[in-house]
Amino acid sequence: MIRDEDIIRIEEPKLSLAERLYLPQILGGLWVTLRHVFKRKITVQYPEQRRSMYRDNYRGVHRLNKDAQGRVKCVACFMCETACPAHCIHIVGAESPWPDREKYPVRFDIDELRCIYCGMCEEACPVDAIELTPLHDMVGQSRAEMVFDKEKLLGVFDQTRDLKPPKNPRIVGYAIDNPDYQLGEGPGRVPLTPPLSPKSRGQGSGGRGQSESVPAPDPRALPPGKESR
Amino acid sequence: MRINATVIPSLAMSNSLLATLVLVVAVFAVVMGIVTYLTLLERKVAAWIQDRYGPNRCGPLGLIQPLADAVKMLFKEEFIPARADRWLYLIAPMWIIVPALVAVAVVPLAGTVEIAGQFVRLQIADINVGLLYIVGVGSLSVYAVVLGGWASNSKYSFLGGLRSTAQMISYEVPLGLTLLSLVLVSGGSLRLEEIVAHQSGYWWGWLPRWNAFTQPLALVIFFTCMLAESNRLPFDLPEAEQELVGGYHTEYSSMKFGMFMMAEYAHVLVSSMVLAVLFLGGWSFWGLRDEQTAWYFALAKLAVLLGKAGLIIFFVMQIRWTLPRFRFDQVMRLAWKGWIPAALALLAANALLLYWMAPALVYTLANVALLALFVFAGQFSRSPVTGRQLSLRAVESELQTTNP
Numbered sequence: 001m002i003r004d005e006d007i008i009r010i011e012e013p014k015l016s017l018a019e020r021l022y023l024p025q026i027l028g029g030l031w032v033t034l035r036h037v038f039k040r041k042i043t044v045q046y047p048e049q050r051r052s053m054y055r056d057n058y059r060g061v062h063r064l065n066k067d068a069q070g071r072v073k074c075v076a077c078f079m080c081e082t083a084c085p086a087h088c089i090h091i092v093g094a095e096s097p098w099p100d101r102e103k104y105p106v107r108f109d110i111d112e113l114r115c116i117y118c119g120m121c122e123e124a125c126p127v128d129a130i131e132l133t134p135l136h137d138m139v140g141q142s143r144a145e146m147v148f149d150k151e152k153l154l155g156v157f158d159q160t161r162d163l164k165p166p167k168n169p170r171i172v173g174y175a176i177d178n179p180d181y182q183l184g185e186g187p188g189r190v191p192l193t194p195p196l197s198p199k200s201r202g203q204g205s206g207g208r209g210q211s212e213s214v215p216a217p218d219p220r221a222l223p224p225g226k227e228s229r
Numbered sequence: 230m231r232i233n234a235t236v237i238p239s240l241a242m243s244n245s246l247l248a249t250l251v252l253v254v255a256v257f258a259v260v261m262g263i264v265t266y267l268t269l270l271e272r273k274v275a276a277w278i279q280d281r282y283g284p285n286r287c288g289p290l291g292l293i294q295p296l297a298d299a300v301k302m303l304f305k306e307e308f309i310p311a312r313a314d315r316w317l318y319l320i321a322p323m324w325i326i327v328p329a330l331v332a333v334a335v336v337p338l339a340g341t342v343e344i345a346g347q348f349v350r351l352q353i354a355d356i357n358v359g360l361l362y363i364v365g366v367g368s369l370s371v372y373a374v375v376l377g378g379w380a381s382n383s384k385y386s387f388l389g390g391l392r393s394t395a396q397m398i399s400y401e402v403p404l405g406l407t408l409l410s411l412v413l414v415s416g417g418s419l420r421l422e423e424i425v426a427h428q429s430g431y432w433w434g435w436l437p438r439w440n441a442f443t444q445p446l447a448l449v450i451f452f453t454c455m456l457a458e459s460n461r462l463p464f465d466l467p468e469a470e471q472e473l474v475g476g477y478h479t480e481y482s483s484m485k486f487g488m489f490m491m492a493e494y495a496h497v498l499v500s501s502m503v504l505a506v507l508f509l510g511g512w513s514f515w516g517l518r519d520e521q522t523a524w525y526f527a528l529a530k531l532a533v534l535l536g537k538a539g540l541i542i543f544f545v546m547q548i549r550w551t552l553p554r555f556r557f558d559q560v561m562r563l564a565w566k567g568w569i570p571a572a573l574a575l576l577a578a579n580a581l582l583l584y585w586m587a588p589a590l591v592y593t594l595a596n597v598a599l600l601a602l603f604v605f606a607g608q609f610s611r612s613p614v615t616g617r618q619l620s621l622r623a624v625e626s627e628l629q630t631t632n633p
Binding site for chain 2: 020021022023026029030032033034036037038039040041042043045
């Protein structure tokens with residue numbers, strides 16, 4: 001039941017003579033549209049132009065962060081897989097080859113088609129190993145191609161480390177932050193990568209100057225789905 | 230100015246059969262080509278008005294887009310509703326495109342051209358009843374719309390077809406009356422070539438003697454009727470997509486739908502050319518005369534005609550993105566209470582002025598005066614009260630009596 005006091009009565013606006021004559025109003029409207037024909041166009045020409053408005057917390061493609069030594073940061077704790085509401089993360093953990101942690105992921109697959117990009121994996125991760133990046137345009141020609149494995153996710157990190165530097169300062173006191181800690185060349189060891197950025201180099205290790213450099217990833221390899229698995 | 234047949238020998242004779250055949254093929258190809266690209270222009274204009282670029286991915290500036298659309302149309306699934314009247318359903322899209330295309334036959338495209346010593350008039354059919362032919366052929370397209378709406382056996386199509394019938398029949402009346410007064414003032418001939426010739430020459434040595442200057446009211450009426458006849462906004466009630474899904478072509482798919490679209494643009498193109506011929510002097514332009522029969526002059530004349538038609542088409546498209554759609558009673562009101570009396574008054578005024586042999590400026594003044602009169606009078610005509618408004622008033626008065 002509508003109460004009377006809830007009814008809002010609106011008076012029709014009084015039209016001036018020019019408005020009532022109709023024809024001047026048509027001409028006015030035509031003038032407006034004609035001006036717009038010659039106005040600057042605001043469409044973003046997408047593949048060539050991109051909006052630079054991405055926030056740090058944009059939730060796009062996942063990446064698996066690497067630590068200062070270029071190893072995968074993930075400790076295969078399965079927190080993200082448990083937290084994932086879409087059940088799109090599949091981890092196979094194994095005993096870590098490195099002494100600073102117990103486990104590491106042998107396989108780390110994310111079904112990017114199944115993911116709902118809620119970011120709960122990122123929230124759940126205790127070591128900030130998994131993060132969502134501002135990359136949002138990934139393509140693939142098959143469903144299997146859109147299941148990103150560990151290498152691909154690490155590759156996403158290489159592509160986006162300039163775009164989105166690892167957000168948290170690393171936990172000091174970790175074994176990997178010890179400058180004296182040496183990574184051997186033994187079996188299963190990951191090759192060394194240079195520190196992430198000058199900033200992290202300053203606060204991180206002091207000693208290792210001549211670490212072998214890894215070539216920067218080709219920016220044209222942007223759709224990660226194009227990589228061969 | 231009457232045409233002197235001895236000055237221009239081509240006017241005395243008609244084209245040879247071969248020349249006519251070549252012309253038919255060429256005109257058909259050119260018209261269809263332009264129609265295809267009008268779809269692109271429509272999208273471009275829409276985009277520009279909305280501060281966008283429009284299609285620009287297919288080829289440079291999106292110029293391949295119409296081809297892509299055509300391929301898409303051809304490869305789409307062809308669907309015929311189970312309860313549709315199959316034959317009528319199939320006839321309608323063919324029928325709608327024919328009148329739009331054959332109307333171009335009488336449009337004088339570019340005067341006369343001399344090819345290998347022979348004079349060829351660039352007009353497919355130079356018939357004495359050219360204007361009647363256009364009106365007659367143009368009104369045939371309403372059948373296709375009705376057929377399409379009826380044969381689809383769908384309520385949306387049916388409503389669209391009904392609306393279209395009422396609208397097109399209504400707007401043919403002021404259209405015909407306008408053409409009558411136009412014939413009066415341009416020498417009493419129904420031949421389009423002669424109407425064009427009547428508009429050649431200049432006032433004060435520079436202002437072309439176009440009918441648009443002496444008959445502005447006729448131009449306004451003709452233009453609105455043209456929009457209504459080709460179902461363009463603000464008169465696109467037959468296919469009002471917000472209320473009727475797609476109107477009479479709701480149930481059509483694939484290239485059959487494409488033919489309805491092509492027919493719409495062909496209609497727009499042809500009626501713009503006719504408007505250019507009737508009001509803007511056809512191919513006449515500063516520096517172009519009847520006697521110039523070299524091929525490059527013919528090309529220039531064709532370019533002038535198409536340029537004028539192009540401006541009109543742009544205007545038609547701009548109107549589409551400027552004005553909202555009329556309500557159906559407003560459409561009918563404009564035709565029967567607005568333009569038909571106005572066209573009748575204009576006809577009477579023109580006849581009187583012709584009888585008094587008034588100078589051209591008086592025609593203009595009479596037109597402007599009549600236009601102002603009718604626009605002003607429009608305010609005092611009572612707007613119709615619909616049933617819903619009546620019941621609203623009843624509710625309001627009841628409310629006022631219950632709580633003062």
